[in-house]
Amino acid sequence: MTDELTPETPDEDEQPIQQRKNGLYPGVSDELAENMTSGWADTELRDLEPIEQAPNAARRRAALSRRFPGERLVIPAGNLKTRSNDTEYDFRASTEFVYLTGDQTDDSVLVLEPRENGEGHDATVHRLPRSDRANGEFWLDGMGELWVGRRNSLTEAATLLGVACADVRELAGALRGATGPVRVVRGHDAGIEEALADKVTAERDEELRVYLSEARLVKDDFEIGELQKAVDSTVRGFEDVVKVLDKAEATSERYIEGTFFLRARVEGNAVGYGSICAAGPHATTLHWVRNSGQVRSGDLLLLDAGVETTSLYTADVTRTLPIDGTYNDLQRKIYDAVYEAQEAGIAAVKPGAAFRDFHDASQRVLAEKLVEWGLVEGPADRVLELGLQRRWTLHGTGHMLGLDVHDCAAARTESYVNGPLEAGMVLTVEPGLYFQADDLTVPEEYRGIGVRIEDDILVTEDGNRNLSAALPRRADEVEAWMAGLTGRQA
Secondary structure, eight states: OOOOOOOOOGGGGGHHHHTTTTTTTTTTHHHHHHHTOOOOHHHHHHHHOTTTTTTHHHHHHHHHHHSSSSSSSEEOOOOOOETTTTTTOOOOEEEEEEEHHHEEEOOEEEEEEEESSOOEEEEEEEEEOOTTTTTHHHSTTTTTTOOOOOOOOOOHHHHTSSSSEEEEEHHHHHTTTOOOOOEESSSHHHHHHHOOOOOOOHHHHHHHHHHHHHTTTTTTTHHHHHHHHHHHHHHHHHHHHHHHHHHHHHHHHHHHHHHHHHHHHHHSSSEEEEEEEEEEEGSSSTOOOOOOOOTTHHHHHHHEEEETTOOOBBBOEEEETTTSSOOOHHHHHHHHHHHHHHHHHHHHHTSSBTTTTTHHHHHHHHHHHHHHHTTSSSSSSHHHHTTTTHHHHOOOSSOOOOSTTTTTTTTTTTTTTTTTTTTTTTTEEEEEEEEEETTSSSSSGGEEEEEOOOOEEEETTTTTETTTSSSOOOOOOHHHHHHHHHHHOO
């Protein structure tokens, strides 16, 4: 990585030259400054069309406007965050901003300004314009376009997003002088929050965040299409991993992580969350993302990963695979139990059902299996009443999916986990059994085995559709699928 341009400090006898330039280019000669301000072609893009999600974003803004009439609404994208010294993490715009604009540009802010006649709002995306070539910003500023790449002009952005755009550098001052009720989505832009500090309350701002979370519970056609695209790429990523399991055995879980990440970067934006590439006993750690362990023939690989599309919708799929291509008897017994639990959970996903129904259905199957195997005293009703199965099932059986892998997290309990399912919702169904390596309450041969099966399920008008059905789930189908990809005998 190159270092930013550091102009040489002029000697005292050179100061008059710098003064003639009014200090705009400290340490830069007149000749270089003059050279850098001229000779650049016009690169304005004039044949642009609105992005695909622009009409959907407009409908979402209209619904938001109706929910908060007469109030100024401020939704920041967020800022770059320092990784170390002068390098930043890859930027990921706030979910709320992306949902309402389709844009992903750092430092941007959507403002819905109430109209004077009280009828609706005027929406503006405030963002950085093109770097100024006259004052040296584009080549002397470390965030100038010469360093980080071309930005869309405000005119270009307005065409792409289908919404008016303005210079974000003027926004904080305007907000400080604004009057009337204001709400802001907190946690993304400290400068904007500081400008509004005397105008907002935490309670009112939380109402805005909750509304935007609940608005995402039911997906529109564009969102469903993006989620299917994410899942399809994820299926190909799982195939990629199976094909290189022999190389992973020679290296580590990181080979699996890197293999899946390549698919995610080629076909999407990135991964939607840290890939869990858990081989052997690491599969009993729910969020094993260190991916530093060995991959051994005879063990299981729990791969929990999802491609995030360029529009930032993510898949979330898990398969537990026999590294050598064949489950042994105990692995298959545990795997089949989890598969049966998942089948029961998926069957419970339908419009009008309670969100918790699929969790309860899966947990009942697992509780019955634990009683049958003699690992816990029955009957199953007693186990479920006391929650005894949770020593080995550990987590909830699913969650909403969308722009966030755990989407709609700020929704009210009565609207989400205690609410009904509706057509258009997309959720995961992911039961699991995890026998820790140091669990003395189970036979030794169980210890260190973890199994999870996870699919992305769309609630339809008459039931559900498994978006990730292209990836085999049943044990014998998994073995045959792996054999076809690797050439090993199933």
